Amino acid sequence: MEQLLQSVKIGINQKIYVKDPESSELGKRIVEQSILMINEMGFESFTFKKLGAKIGSNESSIYRYFENKHKLLLYLTSWYWGWLEYQLVFATNSIADPKTKLEKALDIVTKTTVEDSAFSHINEVLLHKIVINEYSKSYLTKEVDIENKEGYFVIYKRLVLRISKMIQELDSNYKYPNSLASTILEGSLHQHFLKDHFSSLTDCHEDDDPTKYFLQLAFSSLKS
Amino acid sequence: MEQLLQSVKIGINQKIYVKDPESSELGKRIVEQSILMINEMGFESFTFKKLGAKIGSNESSIYRYFENKHKLLLYLTSWYWGWLEYQLVFATNSIADPKTKLEKALDIVTKTTVEDSAFSHINEVLLHKIVINEYSKSYLTKEVDIENKEGYFVIYKRLVLRISKMIQELDSNYKYPNSLASTILEGSLHQHFLKDHFSSLTDCHEDDDPTKYFLQLAFSSLKS
């Protein structure tokens, strides 16, 4: 699997960046260190100036890669969803039985991320935490509709629709495949957040993932 | 109902404000106009300076009511959840049958808000939109745990737990009442958002509320 993955690059809408951060060492350091910093201090406190200082570079150099920190967040989260989509397709491709297939998909999508050595400068575990804590800020803006038209959310939408298709394949009479798919993806992030900060509002505790809950939820609704 | 409500005041944690905005005309105008402005321009572009200009007052006067705009958002969203909780308790109190009760609760919690004339300076319809677009920003911060300890989210948590209790009353063997309750509250906001901006990711369209979807979702999981 690692050998296969080594040549894979997560394809991200070119409009999101000014210069592809994968194309240089500085670019990779920007991505690598921004993940660490956003995790530590949160997206609000994170600035390009601080990032510049941390990577021994300059604010102005970072602006040559990303127009602003919002675009950097779009880049990071798009990368995460692209990476997750890859995991999902890879793991479910060969499964013929619709139920087993959906089970596997939900497992991948709701579990706490484990490290992937294929992308050396990106820490997927921390990136998952960023997605949990910051993803909704990337679309809860007055510019959503414009940015959506520009294609900044294509990967996420494709992932939701993949799950929706799997739901439909299992139960073609089910009326809400899109809503269920989006609820599971979004809801999974939310349950992870609750586990860490509002434990009384969830039934997932400690090392427990919301996987079982979402499997029960989905398969109760679907006739299989 | 209106006569009953007229004497009701939504009780909000006093730590959220410096001076109770309900205690003066200026305070009410701050709340009233901030709802209109946050709706129009979004929370990021909204500032106390702009609000001061709009209400013919001054930035510094607003700071005597709220420490910062984050606290104002906490106030507005707490008010909304308190108001919704009131609606929920009022409407379900007299229902004995657990299934009918939960049905009614989910109806109230997932439907698009309609105007309530009982609170003249607060537009509940716009406030619901603010909650859809901005609520998660109030807790997705590095200060959540401190603010949670201070009790800034009590009303929301109480509402989730009320729904959770109704779920348990209907099916005491169900393993995930808290997760299901939080998924429905959060998920409802999300489905409303998707309806407006990512229609391909939901099955609720136009004037359609996510109510039916969530009813199907909940009652499929529960044995009744």
Added chain:
DNA sequence: TAAATAGTGATAGTAATACTATTATATTTG
């Protein structure tokens, strides 16, 4: 090899934000 070009780093500057502090004035209350 010389010249052009691209990438990076450093510095400076701007408008806006999110406040704080002070003072003046208007209004209410004892």
Added chain:
DNA sequence: CAAATATAATAGTATTACTATCACTATTTA
């Protein structure tokens, strides 16, 4: 009427989110 309180106006600060300019270096290319 005096005292206290609420509000308004002004000014000032540190930080943010940029933009612009310039210098240096490495690499490419003519």
